[in-house]
Amino acid sequence: MIEFALDEGSGVATYLQLAQQVRQALRLGMLEPGERLPTAQQVVARLAINPNTVLKAYRELEREGLVRARPGQGTFVLRALPGTDPAVQARFLASMTGWLRSARAAGLGPDDVEAIYHTAFRDCFAEGVA
Amino acid sequence: MSTVIETRGLGKKYGRRWALRDCTLAIPAGQVVGLVGPNGAGKSTLLHLAVGLRTPTLGVITVFGGRPADSPAQLGRAGFVAQDTPVYARLSVADHLRMGAWLNPDWDGELAARRIERLGLDPHQRAGSLSGGQRAQLALTLAIAKRPGLLILDEPVASLDPLARREFLQDLMEIVAEHEVSVVLSSHLIADLERVCDYLVVLIASQVQLAGEVSELLAEHRRLSGPRRDPGRLPASQEIVEETHTDKQSLLLIRTSEPILDPAWAVTPVSVEDLVLAYMRRAGSAGGARRPGLEVVS
Amino acid sequence: MIRFSWLQFRAQAVAALGALAIVAVALAVTGPHLNHLYDTSGVATCHARGDCASVATTFLNQVPADQILYYLGIAVLLAAPPVIGMFWGAPLVTRELETGTVRLAWTQGVTRTRWLAVKVAVTGLAAMVTAGLLSLMLTWWSGPVDTAAALKTGYSISFIRIGPVLFGARDIMPVGYAAFAFALGVTAGVLIRRTVPAIAATLVVFAAVAIAWPLLIRPLLIAPVHAIVALTPASISTSLAAGPGGSEIVMPVASAVPPGSWVLSTRTLDSTGHAFNAATVPACQGSSPSQALACQATLGRLHLRDLISYQPASSFWPLQWYETAIFLGLAALLAGLCLWRIRRQAS
Numbered sequence: 001m002i003e004f005a006l007d008e009g010s011g012v013a014t015y016l017q018l019a020q021q022v023r024q025a026l027r028l029g030m031l032e033p034g035e036r037l038p039t040a041q042q043v044v045a046r047l048a049i050n051p052n053t054v055l056k057a058y059r060e061l062e063r064e065g066l067v068r069a070r071p072g073q074g075t076f077v078l079r080a081l082p083g084t085d086p087a088v089q090a091r092f093l094a095s096m097t098g099w100l101r102s103a104r105a106a107g108l109g110p111d112d113v114e115a116i117y118h119t120a121f122r123d124c125f126a127e128g129v130a
Numbered sequence: 131m132s133t134v135i136e137t138r139g140l141g142k143k144y145g146r147r148w149a150l151r152d153c154t155l156a157i158p159a160g161q162v163v164g165l166v167g168p169n170g171a172g173k174s175t176l177l178h179l180a181v182g183l184r185t186p187t188l189g190v191i192t193v194f195g196g197r198p199a200d201s202p203a204q205l206g207r208a209g210f211v212a213q214d215t216p217v218y219a220r221l222s223v224a225d226h227l228r229m230g231a232w233l234n235p236d237w238d239g240e241l242a243a244r245r246i247e248r249l250g251l252d253p254h255q256r257a258g259s260l261s262g263g264q265r266a267q268l269a270l271t272l273a274i275a276k277r278p279g280l281l282i283l284d285e286p287v288a289s290l291d292p293l294a295r296r297e298f299l300q301d302l303m304e305i306v307a308e309h310e311v312s313v314v315l316s317s318h319l320i321a322d323l324e325r326v327c328d329y330l331v332v333l334i335a336s337q338v339q340l341a342g343e344v345s346e347l348l349a350e351h352r353r354l355s356g357p358r359r360d361p362g363r364l365p366a367s368q369e370i371v372e373e374t375h376t377d378k379q380s381l382l383l384i385r386t387s388e389p390i391l392d393p394a395w396a397v398t399p400v401s402v403e404d405l406v407l408a409y410m411r412r413a414g415s416a417g418g419a420r421r422p423g424l425e426v427v428s
Numbered sequence: 429m430i431r432f433s434w435l436q437f438r439a440q441a442v443a444a445l446g447a448l449a450i451v452a453v454a455l456a457v458t459g460p461h462l463n464h465l466y467d468t469s470g471v472a473t474c475h476a477r478g479d480c481a482s483v484a485t486t487f488l489n490q491v492p493a494d495q496i497l498y499y500l501g502i503a504v505l506l507a508a509p510p511v512i513g514m515f516w517g518a519p520l521v522t523r524e525l526e527t528g529t530v531r532l533a534w535t536q537g538v539t540r541t542r543w544l545a546v547k548v549a550v551t552g553l554a555a556m557v558t559a560g561l562l563s564l565m566l567t568w569w570s571g572p573v574d575t576a577a578a579l580k581t582g583y584s585i586s587f588i589r590i591g592p593v594l595f596g597a598r599d600i601m602p603v604g605y606a607a608f609a610f611a612l613g614v615t616a617g618v619l620i621r622r623t624v625p626a627i628a629a630t631l632v633v634f635a636a637v638a639i640a641w642p643l644l645i646r647p648l649l650i651a652p653v654h655a656i657v658a659l660t661p662a663s664i665s666t667s668l669a670a671g672p673g674g675s676e677i678v679m680p681v682a683s684a685v686p687p688g689s690w691v692l693s694t695r696t697l698d699s700t701g702h703a704f705n706a707a708t709v710p711a712c713q714g715s716s717p718s719q720a721l722a723c724q725a726t727l728g729r730l731h732l733r734d735l736i737s738y739q740p741a742s743s744f745w746p747l748q749w750y751e752t753a754i755f756l757g758l759a760a761l762l763a764g765l766c767l768w769r770i771r772r773q774a775s
Binding site: 183199208210 | 429431435436439528529530531535536537538539540772
Binding site for chain 2: 008011013014039040041044045046047048049050051052053054
């Protein structure tokens with residue numbers, strides 16, 4: 001079952017953060033088609049946010065065709081995100097982990113790593129998706 | 131959308147002081163409504179008027195279309211948690227549940243018992259020896275177990291420590307999700323309200339300064355920063371809430387429904403907290419500015 | 429709401445039961461012995477023999493400890509109503525106002541009026557029952573001492589049951605007082621809204637009524653009986669008594685009213701029917717014994733009469749019923765006032 005987290009200072013609307021976390025979970029294979037998302041009740045019991053926010057996030061995902069709400073039963077994942085091949089994911093996860101370890105061994109701290117990452121990211125994905 | 135609380139020109143006077151004035155609101159159902167403002171702004175007064183603990187001096191207030199506390203049926207429609215959650219100190223937790231069962235026609239005893247057990251409260255413990263957080267949970271249990279359509283809470287977390295506050299809000303949101311009950315919640319802690327509310331009423335100096343859906347309010351307000359200039363040159367559809375000027379820079383918080391076309395301004399969104407604070411500062415300076423105005427007679 | 433009122437009243441009920449139990453035990457332990465001594469003392473048959481004062485005195489001397497209980501009993505019965513008014517009546521509403529629990533009570537499923545009506549009814553009833561039981565026990569137990577004390581003191585006003593001291597502490601009168609004091613307390617609480625001032629106000633008002641009533645109102649409830657006593661030279665007593673307006677009146681040697689009567693007023697009239705003030709007679713100035721005899725002789729020639737108005741002992745029960753009804757009526761009125769006022773009450 002996916003666990004949501006909230007970044008209050010980011011300025012990004014809560015429902016967007018929740019939707020994004022579902023998409024990321026789908027990409028990483030942590031959520032699979034047919035699995036049920038936590039109910040609004042379960043989410044707000046942990047996060048102390050408005051249930052309408054959760055429902056709004058789920059509606060957004062439903063609009064994208066990623067999930068489907070079945071009345072009385074819950075909200076279920078419909079499909080994985082396109083372009084996610086778990087094997088490819090695993091390979092890049094491994095290489096990223098290796099790179100991070102080398103950077104750390106070379107004396108780079110978290111802020112340095114983030115600055116490098118963001119600069120490279122911006123160059124590569126010029127549209128700046130959050 | 132239906133409304134749970136409607137007021138028209140509502141006012142309440144204590145002695146010579148108006149605690150609430152010109153209050154006209156239509157609070158929608160099915161939402162968590164935050165009532166925010168500084169202490170003494172009139173929040174408790176408005177909520178007490180809504181549950182019938184006080185009667186209006188002027189104007190009208192209706193809850194679900196009826197006059198508050200008029201009849202047992204009307205009393206059953208709204209559950210109330212008062213500030214500092216008063217309980218009968220010498221009666222036990224179980225005694226309070228009995229009271230709920232005896233005094234409320236639509237009492238859900240199972241729900242109450244389940245909640246007490248899940249909260250870990252000892253039914254035989256005297257309510258006076260409960261912690262602040264436990265008392266708040268007991269009061270919330272009493273309010274929700276009568277199955278109201280509306281829960282009204284007056285600063286329920288103000289005197290709780292941060293952990294108890296968080297647990298209370300988690301619990302409250304779970305109740306909202308499970309029972310689809312409307313909530314009106316007052317606080318002077320804006321950060322808490324930001325998490326849980328989707329409708330906001332800002333009450334400052336006994337008057338409503340702002341009221342609306344949070345998403346709409348955030349969409350309508352913008353922070354503008356740019357080189358120092360006279361704000362009189364903004365279009366009329368853009369209302370200035372707050373302006374600060376240094377010798378080189380102007381910072382404005384404006385309310386508008388139209389896009390900002392002037393490229394000289396850098397536009398950033400506003401958080402709920404910044405919004406409320408700006409309106410509070412505006413209300414504070416409006417009171418102060420009046421006085422010099424009276425003195426300028428030369 | 430009835431059950432909840434009982435729940436809230438629990439602690440006070442226990443205290444009341446405890447007090448009643450203590451009284452009951454004390455009376456049960458001493459009562460039979462007291463009655464036995466009374467039965468064997470001959471007081472019951474003393475009128476036939478004409479030795480009432482002496483057998484009564486003998487009986488009373490045998491029970492010194494019981495006399496203490498007797499006076500305690502009177503004190504308890506006179507104090508119970510105001511205590512009930514102060515500690516059951518005044519805090520009924522003020523405690524909830526001061527602790528803020530009205531904000532809980534008035535947002536349940538009962539209207540304020542019903543809330544107060546039931547609380548007042550349940551607690552008021554308990555007040556009346558408590559006072560009633562106390563009075564029942566103490567009136568029964570005190571019977572022999574009442575009779576003996578009246579006989580010993582020649583029907584002194586303090587020891588006749590219709591007199592201002594015992595009347596309020598016997599039979600059903602405490603029930604009426606308790607209801608009234610309770611309603612007074614609740615009203616004070618509703619109007620004043622703070623416990624300590626309400627308690628003080630209840631005490632002050634109740635005391636004022638309790639003291640003024642026997643003096644001003646009780647004498648008017650039933651038409652008194654008037655007796656005219658001719659003051660012949662043989663029947664005039666040697667000492668004068670204080671009369672209305674600082675004058676001095678002439679008293680007969682033997683009592684002119686039936687035993688156990690409550691004398692309301694005595695006036696001396698001269699032969700023309702006008703008020704007579706013995707202080708104006710020169711022979712009656714001064715206080716030496718020879719002067720008293722001369723005064724007595726002088727007055728005896730004046731054909732004076734005493735006009736006495738009194739309530740006979742037989743008025744006791746009618747007065748008890750009337751007064752209890754009046755006080756119950758006052759209690760009901762006060763309760764109604766509270767119910768009306770609570771609707772507009774601020775929390």
